[in-house]
Amino acid sequence: MKNSCQLKVFRRIFFGVFIFASFFLAQNAFANPSGTLPEFVSSDKVLVLAPQPDDETIGVGGAIQRAVKVGAKVKVVLLTNGENNLFAFIVYKKHPFLGRKDFLRMGEVRRQESVKAMTWLGLTENDVISLGYPDRGTLEVMARHWDQAGPFRSALARAEKVPYPGAMSPGAPYSGESILKDLERILSDYKPTKIFVSHPADANRDHRALYLFLRVVLWNLDGKINVPEIYPYFVHTSGWPKPRGYNPTLKLIPPPIFSESEIGWLTLLLAPEEVTNKYNAIQDYPSQIKYAPKFLISFARENEFFGDYPVVNISREMSIDKVLKGQSKPRSVLSYAREGSDLLVRITLKRRINKKLGVSLSLLPYKKGTLFASMPKVEVKVGLGGLHVKDQLRGVALKGVRFGSHGNEIEFRIPFAILGDPDYILSSAKTALKDLNVDEMAWRVLSLER
Structure with a gap:
């Protein structure tokens, strides 16, 4: 009986310390910024x-x-x-x-x-x-x-x-x-x-x-x-x-x-x-x-x-396997690479891809010497209706845009010609179930090596 009472007291102390420690760690996880x-x-x-x-x-x-x-x-x-x-x-x-x-x-x-x-x-x-x-x-x-x-x-x-x-x-x-x-x-x-x-x-x-x-x-x-x-x-x-x-x-x-x-x-x-x-x-x-x-x-x-995310420098040698740490797990993650005349974008989702889940990729390219207003404002969507590409409110021809998926990853290949051969790209992506947003990823600045 005595041992049972001691065990209960120990458990209360242990869980009290655990809860306090958890709160302390949560409060101090970023107590020492860079x-x-x-x-x-x-x-x-x-x-x-x-x-x-x-x-x-x-x-x-x-x-x-x-x-x-x-x-x-x-x-x-x-x-x-x-x-x-x-x-x-x-x-x-x-x-x-x-x-x-x-x-x-x-x-x-x-x-x-x-x-x-x-x-x-x-x-x-x-x-x-x-x-x-x-x-x-x-x-x-x-x-x-x-x-x-x-x-x-x-x-x-x-x-x-x-x-x-x-x-x-x-x-x-x-x-x-x-x-x-x-x-x-x-x-x-x-x-x-x-x-x-x-x-x-x-x-x-x-x-x-x-x-x-x-x-x-x-x-x-x-x-x-x-x-x-x-x-x-x-x-x-x-x-x-x-x-x-x-x-x-x-x-x-x-x-x-x-x-x-x-x-x-x-x-x-x-x-x-x-x-x-x-x-x-x-x-x-x-x-x-x-x-x-x-x-x-x-x-x-x-x-x-x-604080801000660092600019993503897309060199000709950059591998798509380099994952950007934009937001923590289990949030979705974007990765970028350049292959020939195409931009490769990989979205690693926090859940497996299914027919109900729609994925939307936004790309806002910028080119020196060209009015930003006249540059494409591209949205690439994949969902029940297949693949769709828009420039602002207008649907555009696919012109070489491709995608593939496996497990919880989806990969897009977009020709730079569609994007106006830019120097920079502002990029984000989101997932949705019908019209309900599930995950909206942070915007990142991509700088393209000439």
């Missing part, structure tokens, strides 16, 4: 690119304060006004939203929230630039709305052009050219030394889109401005950050999807006063806090982190 964010200096010109109002605060609120403190200039650019967050608005206003004007009115509310929040971080309304492009639509614009394809139409706000009089280019069509033009103008005039931008692996599609637009703008301005330092920040993935709520003494660590990634994370440790100011700034977004009261304040912690 480096610290470089110090700001008074000559810095910092540009913060935010997909929706509030991202600038939760992702970069500490960095903004640190830059202002040393006398650096800081500008914040809002890609969208965040007008399509239907459920948040219903909770905030406590009544249903039906009309176009309701959504546009809430977009202006969100812009004003950002302006007010910036005062906690040391900025004024003159430091905030609103572009007013379609919330939850900018990745669609990047992939499908260029040149002669026509503007994107926002579903809830029912707009095809920038509807806000106070935006940088009111009345500009919802097209890729419009977004590029605004961002190029900002970078050309401001000439930033450091740019903070949303992450290419973020679950929010506008976050991914802003990163892609920035990449194209920087290629377009190559040789015209000094190359700025780029620091992507991460906001959205399922079940993160943990624990939810205000925990100012806890570290903010990258989510598990990055546990095997190639990213060298940089961290910025915040002073207690900076954490408090960031928390107070977050409180100035009531339209979002009422809907998800514990999410935004989860980012008011003792640090911020930043």
Whole structure:
């Protein structure tokens, strides 16, 4: 009997220690990133690119304060006004939203929230630039709305052009050219030394889109401005950050999807006063806090982190067997290679391929000296209907595109001629069961050896 009681006590102690150790390891898995964010200096010109109002605060609120403190200039650019967050608005206003004007009115509310929040971080309304492009639509614009394809139409706000009089280019069509033009103008005039931008692996599609637009703008301005330092920040993935709520003494660590990634994370440790100011700034977004009261304040912690995937250099000798560590298992993985005049892309899925699973590969090529708007925007799909290739919204002839599959791997072969013989390619892939996305892989930058 005595031995039985001792065994029960031992088990309780063991499992208590195990649970504590598991939590400690989870909290410290990224406690020692590869480096610290470089110090700001008074000559810095910092540009913060935010997909929706509030991202600038939760992702970069500490960095903004640190830059202002040393006398650096800081500008914040809002890609969208965040007008399509239907459920948040219903909770905030406590009544249903039906009309176009309701959504546009809430977009202006969100812009004003950002302006007010910036005062906690040391900025004024003159430091905030609103572009007013379609919330939850900018990745669609990047992939499908260029040149002669026509503007994107926002579903809830029912707009095809920038509807806000106070935006940088009111009345500009919802097209890729419009977004590029605004961002190029900002970078050309401001000439930033450091740019903070949303992450290419973020679950929010506008976050991914802003990163892609920035990449194209920087290629377009190559040789015209000094190359700025780029620091992507991460906001959205399922079940993160943990624990939810205000925990100012806890570290903010990258989510598990990055546990095997190639990213060298940089961290910025915040002073207690900076954490408090960031928390107070977050409180100035009531339209979002009422809907998800514990999410935004989860980012008011003792640090911020930043990091990007390295550029994938596709040489003539690179083997397709070289796997890119983009996101951790069991996420799907992309691999790239070059064979003669073809690009080879292998997608290793987290599940075996079956008839219900559709696979989509996106390729956005860039060629020096050629307008990006006129370059192909290719999507290759494999599913129940076989193989389909689109350039923006238009179906195109297969022209040598091939694919094969085995087990949980699918391999595409795409002639570079279809891609316009590019210097760079922005690439991603996703899997879906019918219309439900199963896995959406991070966007990567491919650099092709000439």
